[in-house]
Amino acid sequence: MSATKNNISEDNQSLPDDEKAEEVTKAFQAFVMEPLQKVSLKIEGLKAELENRDDRINKLEERFKELEAKFDEICSHLKQIESQPSPVKADKEIVSKEPVLDIQGLIAQAKAEEQESIKDDEKSIKLCLKNAEFWLERGKRLKLMIKEAADATDDVIANSNEILESLSKELKKALESSQQGLNIIGRMLQRLVNQDDRLKSLVEEIELADNLKELEEDEWMKLMEGEMNENSAQKKINKNLDIIRRSNYKLVSKAGDLAEKRQKTWLDFIGKQVLPILDGIIDGKNPTSILIDELMEQYQESESKLSEWFNTYFTLSSTILTMLNDLGVYRMDIEPGMMIDFERHEPSSVEADPVMENEQIKEISRDGYEYVAHNGNRQTLRVARVVVIKNND
Numbered sequence: 001m002s003a004t005k006n007n008i009s010e011d012n013q014s015l016p017d018d019e020k021a022e023e024v025t026k027a028f029q030a031f032v033m034e035p036l037q038k039v040s041l042k043i044e045g046l047k048a049e050l051e052n053r054d055d056r057i058n059k060l061e062e063r064f065k066e067l068e069a070k071f072d073e074i075c076s077h078l079k080q081i082e083s084q085p086s087p088v089k090a091d092k093e094i095v096s097k098e099p100v101l102d103i104q105g106l107i108a109q110a111k112a113e114e115q116e117s118i119k120d121d122e123k124s125i126k127l128c129l130k131n132a133e134f135w136l137e138r139g140k141r142l143k144l145m146i147k148e149a150a151d152a153t154d155d156v157i158a159n160s161n162e163i164l165e166s167l168s169k170e171l172k173k174a175l176e177s178s179q180q181g182l183n184i185i186g187r188m189l190q191r192l193v194n195q196d197d198r199l200k201s202l203v204e205e206i207e208l209a210d211n212l213k214e215l216e217e218d219e220w221m222k223l224m225e226g227e228m229n230e231n232s233a234q235k236k237i238n239k240n241l242d243i244i245r246r247s248n249y250k251l252v253s254k255a256g257d258l259a260e261k262r263q264k265t266w267l268d269f270i271g272k273q274v275l276p277i278l279d280g281i282i283d284g285k286n287p288t289s290i291l292i293d294e295l296m297e298q299y300q301e302s303e304s305k306l307s308e309w310f311n312t313y314f315t316l317s318s319t320i321l322t323m324l325n326d327l328g329v330y331r332m333d334i335e336p337g338m339m340i341d342f343e344r345h346e347p348s349s350v351e352a353d354p355v356m357e358n359e360q361i362k363e364i365s366r367d368g369y370e371y372v373a374h375n376g377n378r379q380t381l382r383v384a385r386v387v388v389i390k391n392n393d
Helices: 002-012 017-083 103-165 169-194 197-201 217-223 230-298 300-326
Strands: 329-331 345-351 361-366 369-372 378-382 384-389
Touching: 103 169, 103 197, 103 217, 103 230, 103 300, 169 230, 169 300, 197 230, 217 230, 230 300, 230 369, 230 378, 300 329, 345 361
Parallel strands: 345 384
Antiparallel strands: 329 369, 361 384, 369 378
């Protein structure tokens, strides 16, 4: 400090009096105020610290009051517990045991699921067998109607043979090959009745030898023998229920296949065995009609007999068509000029015709047939073959 004073004194000696006084005052203020400011800052810091301590103390006091209240609450509960009578102790300590597995309950539940599944399977099998029985009745009816048609055909053909025998040698020779064709038609129908195994299979009784599988209660009990864990027991039950379901599904599927096979066999028999006979009648009638016209012109005295003989074709085709219609089988309604339907018609050939449009039907080379079910649904039994127009652009 003395050094500072000396410095101030030395510096002031060179200044005027007023300026010296002012410099001395500034030096004194700096000397005195700087320590005061530091002290003031420290005091402010101490005040802030004290305020923080007061806040913490207040929070601690509040927490202490909360704990004190909680303690009082616990003490109150303890007093209530102490005031209650103590339970009588058992002579022996009770040993905790695992719950006993309810085997009967699990089996009852398994049987309920099993019966529900069997009930659904029985309903499905009953429906399939009902469908199969429908086609069995159709098979019996088909066999009966073919027998009736065959007998009627024999009578018609026998009559045509008698008419032929009454004609002159020239007419007999002219119609001989046509008569042989009619005789073949009669034999084909009789062969269906007497020798075709496919027709016999349509009237065989329907049997489903196997029964739906199910476990009796004693079998479930034996299955659960030794089981102590519920999860393990349930897994075993589910596994066996799945085996039962799969086994019964095979039986349901077998019943469905049986019905489907009956239907397919019936429709195939009509399409592959009966319709070709009708085709043979129609194929024989068309060229013979030209021949008959020529013969009638030459042998006018035999016109009535020729007409009666030729009527055999109409009688036979009508007999077969009536039988088919009664069974729900109908000839497709196709006329020249219609546009081809590739799902029902099959082009047998194409021809150019400037008068007609492309893909119009010019003529029918083979009739098509459909089966109409009792509910009105139509199923193509055999597509029609048609001649289609194809003009070069």
